[in-house]
Amino acid sequence: MTTSHIPIEATTLPPRRTYAEVAVPVPVRQTFTYRVPESLADRVRPGAQVRVPFGRRGAEGFVVSMSAVPPRPDLKEIRDITAVDESGHPITLELLELTRWLADYYLCSWGEALKAALPGGLEPSRAAPIRRRKPAEPPIAMGAESETVDEASSPRRSLTTQQRAALESILPAVTEPAHRAFLLFGVTGSGKTEVYLEAAARAREVGGQCLIMVPEISLAPQLMGQFRRRFGDAVVLWHSGVPQAQRRDSWRRVADGSAGIVVGARSAVFAPFRSLRLIVVDEEHEPAYKQDETPRYHGRDVAIVRAHRLGIPIVLGSATPSLESYQNAENGKYTRLDMPRRIDDRPTPPVTIVPLRRRGEATSNDDLPEAAREDDEPGGRRGSGILSPPLIRALRDRIRRAEQSILFLNRRGHSTVVRCDDCGWVARCPHCDISLTWHADRVELRCHYCAYRSRSIEVCPDCKGACFVYRGIGTQKVEAEIARLVPEARLARMDFDSTRRRGSMEKIIDDFRHRRADILLGTQMVARGLDFPGVTLVGVINADTQLNLPDFRSAERTFQLLTQVAGRAGRGSIAGEVIVQSYAAGHYAVEAARGHDFPLFFATEMVFRREVDYPPLSRMISLLFDGVDEARVIARAEETARQLKAWLELPSSGNSPGRIELLGPAPRSLSRLKGKHRWHLTLKGHDHRSLRRAAEAALALPFDGKGKSAVRLAVDVDPVSLL
Numbered sequence: 049m050t051t052s053h054i055p056i057e058a059t060t061l062p063p064r065r066t067y068a069e070v071a072v073p074v075p076v077r078q079t080f081t082y083r084v085p086e087s088l089a090d091r092v093r094p095g096a097q098v099r100v101p102f103g104r105r106g107a108e109g110f111v112v113s114m115s116a117v118p119p120r121p122d123l124k125e126i127r128d129i130t131a132v133d134e135s136g137h138p139i140t141l142e143l144l145e146l147t148r149w150l151a152d153y154y155l156c157s158w159g160e161a162l163k164a165a166l167p168g169g170l171e172p173s174r175a176a177p178i179r180r181r182k183p184a185e186p187p188i189a190m191g192a193e194s195e196t197v198d199e200a201s202s203p204r205r206s207l208t209t210q211q212r213a214a215l216e217s218i219l220p221a222v223t224e225p226a227h228r229a230f231l232l233f234g235v236t237g238s239g240k241t242e243v244y245l246e247a248a249a250r251a252r253e254v255g256g257q258c259l260i261m262v263p264e265i266s267l268a269p270q271l272m273g274q275f276r277r278r279f280g281d282a283v284v285l286w287h288s289g290v291p292q293a294q295r296r297d298s299w300r301r302v303a304d305g306s307a308g309i310v311v312g313a314r315s316a317v318f319a320p321f322r323s324l325r326l327i328v329v330d331e332e333h334e335p336a337y338k339q340d341e342t343p344r345y346h347g348r349d350v351a352i353v354r355a356h357r358l359g360i361p362i363v364l365g366s367a368t369p370s371l372e373s374y375q376n377a378e379n380g381k382y383t384r385l386d387m388p389r390r391i392d393d394r395p396t397p398p399v400t401i402v403p404l405r406r407r408g409e410a411t412s413n414d415d416l417p418e419a420a421r422e423d424d425e426p427g428g429r430r431g432s433g434i435l436s437p438p439l440i441r442a443l444r445d446r447i448r449r450a451e452q453s454i455l456f457l458n459r460r461g462h463s464t465v466v467r468c469d470d471c472g473w474v475a476r477c478p479h480c481d482i483s484l485t486w487h488a489d490r491v492e493l494r495c496h497y498c499a500y501r502s503r504s505i506e507v508c509p510d511c512k513g514a515c516f517v518y519r520g521i522g523t524q525k526v527e528a529e530i531a532r533l534v535p536e537a538r539l540a541r542m543d544f545d546s547t548r549r550r551g552s553m554e555k556i557i558d559d560f561r562h563r564r565a566d567i568l569l570g571t572q573m574v575a576r577g578l579d580f581p582g583v584t585l586v587g588v589i590n591a592d593t594q595l596n597l598p599d600f601r602s603a604e605r606t607f608q609l610l611t612q613v614a615g616r617a618g619r620g621s622i623a624g625e626v627i628v629q630s631y632a633a634g635h636y637a638v639e640a641a642r643g644h645d646f647p648l649f650f651a652t653e654m655v656f657r658r659e660v661d662y663p664p665l666s667r668m669i670s671l672l673f674d675g676v677d678e679a680r681v682i683a684r685a686e687e688t689a690r691q692l693k694a695w696l697e698l699p700s701s702g703n704s705p706g707r708i709e710l711l712g713p714a715p716r717s718l719s720r721l722k723g724k725h726r727w728h729l730t731l732k733g734h735d736h737r738s739l740r741r742a743a744e745a746a747l748a749l750p751f752d753g754k755g756k757s758a759v760r761l762a763v764d765v766d767p768v769s770l771l
Contacts, residue, residue: 067118068092068129070100071159072109075342077151077747079158080109081118085128095144097133106130110162112144137299139165140320146354147318155669155743155763156343164343165318167286167295204249204278205242210234214243214385221361222250222326229352231332231377232365234387235396235644236615237579240365241271243387244328245278247363252279252308256325260311261351263334265289266547267577269554271330272311279309286312286319289550314339314347317354327355331576332364332373333608335768344764367615367646368608371657372664374650390619397586397617397624399642402436403633404590434521434529439587439627443534447566451622452582455530455569456613457523457589460543461485464520466493466505470513475505481720487545488524498722523569526589530567542570575613581620586613591630591638598717599771600662603637607649610641663766667736669743670767671729673713675759678725684759685713685727688746692729695745708733708742717771730770740765 066084082100084092092098096111118126139147139162147161154161207215214232221228234240248258260275262268265287275283284298284307298319301307305322312319314337329337329348337347348364355362364373364382377384390396435443446453463486466475475484477495484493484502493502507514523543530539540556547553553573560568561580568574568583588610595606610628618624630638640649657665673685689710696703711730719726729746731739743763751759 066092067115067126068098068111069113069115069119070098070109070129071112071157071162072100072102072107073157073159073163074107075157075160077155077157079112081120081123081126082129083126084114088129088132091132091134092129093138094141095139097135097138098129099131099133100129101127108133109159110139110144112148112158112162135296137166137296137303140303142358143318143320146350146357149353149357150343150345150350153740154343154345154765155740155747160343161345164315164339164345167288167290167299167315204246207242207246208239208389208391210387210389211239211243211246214387215246217383217385218243218247218361218363219250222247222256223254225256225325225358225360227356227359228361229355229376229382230361230363231369231373231382231384232363232387233369233374233377233384233646234365234367235390236367236612237390237394237396237619238367238387239391240330240387241274244330244363244365245274247326247328248275248279248309251325252282254325256323257302257305257307257321258309258326259316259319259321259324259328259351260309261316261327261329261337261347262311262313262577263331263336263347264573265313266542266553266573267331268311268313269557270578275309275311282306282308284310286310286316288313288315317347317350324354324358325360327351327360327362328365329362330365331612333366333368333370334576335605338768342762344762344767346766346768349766368611369646371604371650371653374646375664394618395623396644397614397626399614399626399628399644400438401633401638401642402438402627402629404436404629404631434526434589435533435587436627436629439629440533442585442587442625442627443530443537443567446585447534447537449584451584452560452563452565452580453567453585453587454574454578454580454583454613454616455526455567455587455589456571456575456609457521457526457569458571458575458593458609459520459522459590460496460524460545460571461494461522462488462524462528463518464522465518467517467519468508468511468513469515469517471508471511473508473510475502479720479723481718485520485522486518488528489545497718521589523571526569530569534567537566538564539567539569540565542568542573544571547573572609574616575609576615578616579619580616583616583620584618584622584624586617586624586626588613588626588628588630591628591641592632595632595635595637597771599769600657600660601769603635603653603656604649606635607637607641607646607653610638611644611646614641614644661732666732666734667739668767669731669739670764670770671731671743671746672716672762672764673727673729673759674721674724674762675757676724677757677759680757680759681725681727682713684751684761685729687751688749688761689713689729691749692731692742692746696742703738703742707735707738728770730767 068082068084069079070082071079094111094113098111099108143165147165148158151158151161218230232240251258268287272285286298303320310316310319329351332348339345352362376382443453465483466486475493477484477500479500480495480497484495487494491504523541527541540560542556559565591610595602614626617626636652673681675681709732713727713729716726716728731742733739
């Protein structure tokens with residue numbers, strides 16, 4: 049066994065006494081030495097997927113380096129590699145180096161990083177044997193034209209002054225490759241996508257390939273369609289929703305250069321490009337770029353590192369940049385390119401804030417809802433339990449004018465709480481610390497975290513009562529309310545439940561685009577990336593779902609969501625309008641979103657960040673503990689904190705007093721998930737290397753517990769949330 053810091057070599061393999069270092073996707077931060085038998089000598093090379101003896105059943109792994117002698121003379125028994133994957137999907141040397149960096153930075157094993165780099169269907173499995181795979185059919189892009197399209201068959205649009213100015217900065221770095229990071233800070237509807245298309249066209253003209261990243265699958269089809277219309281079959285789609293055969297074929301086409309442009313989600317950052325010339329990260333602020341399981345990498349940040357290693361430009365696009373990216377631009381690390389005006393100088397839509405009040409609160413505005421029917425639901429008896437009178441009138445007005453509307457609520461299901469009206473019992477998930485959500489379409493209660501389901505409750509298990517109150521608002525309840533109040537409206541709902549089946553999301557988008565629906569109701573899926581010229585009204589049912597979360601980024605997330613969804617209105621020839629319902633109408637995040645004013649929000653939020661010394665002014669690493677035994681989880685978290693405090697006081701730690709601050713340990717916001725209790729301990733400081741050494745010290749601490757009673761410790765470097 050050796051560590052993962054071994055030079056990657058592409059030398060000719062000696063015919064005998066050849067040894068290979070293999071990274072296995074297990075949570076052990078080292079590689080393993082194996083002998084290459086003569087029968088496999090001509091097929092084993094760095095990047096190859098191999099099967100090796102490992103434990104009782106063996107495992108698949110990745111060859112990361114080779115040598116003529118064992119790397120350590122004290123190794124007593126070196127076993128042979130048993131098989132080589134002949135499917136034709138080796139890891140390139142460039143990706144080997146990138147994943148080695150990822151493993152070091154995010155404190156995971158090299159094997160785990162390499163497994164993350166392969167799309168589903170290509171990654172090795174410890175239990176399954178390696179099999180030959182049949183060639184795949186040519187890919188068909190989701191949401192794009194299915195017929196063959198010649199590259200550059202779509203005419204280019206005339207550019208605006210601000211688009212030309214942005215390209216004047218970007219194109220030289222594409223033509224004569226040079227690493228530069230650009231923050232394309234453009235308001236919604238300013239034409240950022242056309243800048244991406246023109247920059248990609250230049251990269252193709254000089255023989256290069258392009259990576260276009262989006263934060264979520266829901267944004268891929270529309271952007272994919274735009275790129276296919278411009279570049280034809282040179283574009284491939286890359287995300288977890290693509291069929292396995294298409295993923296394999298896309299890997300081959302990108303590797304041999306026949307696919308010049310990849311449009312994809314987070315995992316597309318690992319596509320095996322032959323001549324990558326440009327990376328674009330659209331909606332760079334989105335937390336969806338951060339993976340929530342090991343390896344917990346951030347797709348945007350890995351893309352920045354890859355661009356730096358290759359010496360190529362990267363464009364980070366957003367109307368609401370992350371505070372980290374905006375701060376980097378302020379400090380001169382990134383070049384900021386401003387696009388403050390919409391196409392054709394269309395006005396940004398005016399935003400009306402409708403203050404909501406809870407039962408018993410007074411208001412002087414006669415046009416607002418009266419006391420809500422339910423404590424956490426906006427609206428009142430004169431309007432609705434959900435929709436305020438101004439929003440109802442605006443929806444009816446759009447129906448009369450044959451215009452379209454988008455309604456946003458970041459909660460799916462029908463009711464988020466089902467409570468016994470006699471004794472107060474609440475239906476909760478038996479595996480998670482959360483109430484079950486009522487889904488009216490399937491007549492069942494469902495946990496949105498572990499997928500637990502329960503049939504409808506007819507009798508209270510505590511008092512045997514039969515009277516239940518359904519509280520909270522989900523998209524299904526809003527759907528029913530619209531059908532009652534605006535029965536003439538044709539409504540489409542787009543959330544996780546309505547888009548489960550393959551192609552369902554694309555059908556909803558296509559129906560709305562072709563005016564077969566008047567109102568599009570949805571969760572975050574409708575908040576960004578969609579461009580419908582017919583939409584003149586956006587309504588936010590409840591602006592406070594993010595704002596009330598116990599996380600230091602809650603105001604940032606609220607501002608970003610409100611600004612992004614507001615930007616869906618008025619993108620055509622008719623001016624738009626936005627109505628936002630909120631219990632926190634005076635909050636600075638809501639006020640800044642009303643004026644589409646990012647600089648105001650940034651200045652206000654940074655005052656808070658400075659007071660508590662939180663990112664982007666500091667760095668963080670979270671240590672995450674979970675296990676089925678709550679007492680063991682608490683004990684390990686507390687013992688880790690105690691030993692870390694002692695370690696930080698040692699001269700050998702390299703730490704100076706106050707350099708690293710320990711926050712916690714404490715239970716996480718969702719303290720039990722999928723049957724496991726969860727605690728966390730957060731390290732905060734200004735020197736990332738010191739934080740990483742402290743996290744490595746925590747990982748090296750011995751602990752008791754095996755099997756089901758074990759407490760797992762995971763590391764989240766640069767967490768995007770402390771929930």
